[in-house]
Amino acid sequence: MRGPLRPVIACHCVQCRKTSGHYVAATSARRENITVTGDVTWYASSDSARRGFCGFCGSSLFWDGPGVNMSIHAGTLDGATGLREAGHIFCADRGDYYDLPAGLPHAPQDDPNLTTQVDVAARTG
Template identity: 45%
Template sequence: MHTGSCLCGNVAFTVNGDIEPPNACHCGQCRRQSGHLWASCVTHQDNLSFTSSETLSWYCASDIAKRGFCRACGSFLFWQHNDEDTIAVSVGSLDEPTGLKLAQHIFVADKGDYYDIQDDLPQRAY
């Protein structure tokens, strides 16, 4: 089980169930919304429950997905594909210790030109 919240605590949640090892997304949308790469882990949407969600809002970032954030503090918390029953949860929003270790980099074909990936983890172009 993992618990987490946004910066101000108005959105708080529990992930109770399997959670995949996190990945670091380098796509342009994640970089723009988070300010750099975005690390997240995927779980089945039924594993996610909210203890507080009064300021949770969703932004339709594209025709295929939406992004969940706190409209009070601006924390970017979730990414969900419209046609899937899983949800990506920001690793940075989880309470520590998480016990999680970064597993891979995704969308590296779109990564920013201002940094290099310097670890030996697998890299997926998309």
């Protein structure tokens, strides 16, 4: 992978909760900066998005929808990333068995201000 990663955003939508068993914490990068080695199995999860799974172990790796970025499940990245969680989206859909953490933005649905943000250091580089 080349280029900057977006801060981690937690998604609480029903589809992410069903796919992960909880909620999804994902970063993202521009598609052209992502190189995949190994087998990825793609599943068309809607008319406008697909999910990528490891062809070997079945782990959830990617969410690929409209726009120039592809989401990468943060827990799949090896080693120290330096990333931090920056907010939560689709909070209206969250499970009733957990609370949202204080101190970060919470959006009831999608929030382009959270999902399209880029690390300030990356903008000046």
